[in-house]
Amino acid sequence: MRYKNMLSFMILSALLALPAAAQQGVKPAPPQLTAIKAGKLVDPETGLTAANQIILVENKTIKEIGASVKIPAGAKIVDLSKSTVLPGLFDAHTHLCMSVQPKRDANNYYITTLFDTTAYRAIEGVANGQAMLASGFTTVRDIGNAGNYADTDLRMAIENGVVQGPTVVNSGIIIAPYGGQFHLQPEKKELATPEYLFADTRDEMRKAIRQNIHFGAKFIKIVVDDQQYIYSADDIRFIIAEAHASGLKVAAHCWTHAGARNAAEAGVDSIEHGYRMTDEELQLAKQNNVTLVGTEFTEKMTQASGNLWEHKTWVDRLRRAYKLGVNMAFGTDVDVELPGETRGTLAIDYLSSWAEAGVPAADTLRAMTTNAAKLLGVEKERGSLKPGMAADIIATPENPLDNIQTLRKVSFVMKDGAIIKQ
């Protein structure tokens, strides 16, 4: 480019140096400041409560926290001086883009996938995500069964501010041995598509992982053992190596003893369900740093799912896992529509399973925040309230460390600095 004279060159250079907004005569927006006055502030990691704290939020993040933080002029003040304030909750096992209608679908989500298009499921994902947010869940791991990547579109729509919702860490299409979690008939083989990626050989496993990553997955979900043939410990090691090489972790659905043993032995990042795992299997999981996302079904949910399993068996396994010191993250696996309930109210109801198993409030809260944040790989941004962290903040009438059931009554929700519920 050549300039006719030095003056025009200087004017152009000066203009280019200005921010775009100033060039158009628009002043840049001042930072949005919110000061939250917290009567009590809970740190789930330490299990400690501080009184009369001020949390200063600038735009999407926490700027300062303390008893003597100066509230800048012009800051919006949120008075939660009669409440307990804590980080937003996590559900590490959700299916936001699937809603089984028990009557229509005869409690069988195979039928749900035949009725509902991916587009419809993305819309359900928005509604379910908002319901989760209203119940205090500001981050979820969405663990498959989202049609043709509705979960990726849901995550992106939330990240781009198109809709409000929790932070979503999604796993794309579930990778499984032939048949996935369905029992097909030979003339209708294609009916498991796009719900599952069948992967039986190493080449198929590698390709399935890469397809998921390419289409926006942030976690890899495998089903180890829903068929007569299951993934071996070596298969799972191969899958972990391939996923980890791209920076993704692996969640393994395990229902049987053999499946849980293989996943624990391979050192998968998380075992999902682990229904009826023995103490020995739990020990192996602990030894190999596997997080258990136990999805301990409530009585209501076992009934809604057609009584295919027993609530008391879930509670017993949770009690044993806790006693053995297995690292655990809270996860629900709610995927049904029930009258009078939302995805959020059904999910928070899993607190009853944790209470029945005798897990102390502080440990339950850790499973719902810091432990889950580490598993999801977002612990540097979410899961605790510190300067620099995302402003994902909730409030409850009582201190959950004294009464964990108060989490059913979340009265305030802030997501990335925006007030969702007050």
Ligand SMILES: [Zn+2]
């Ligand atoms: Zn599930």
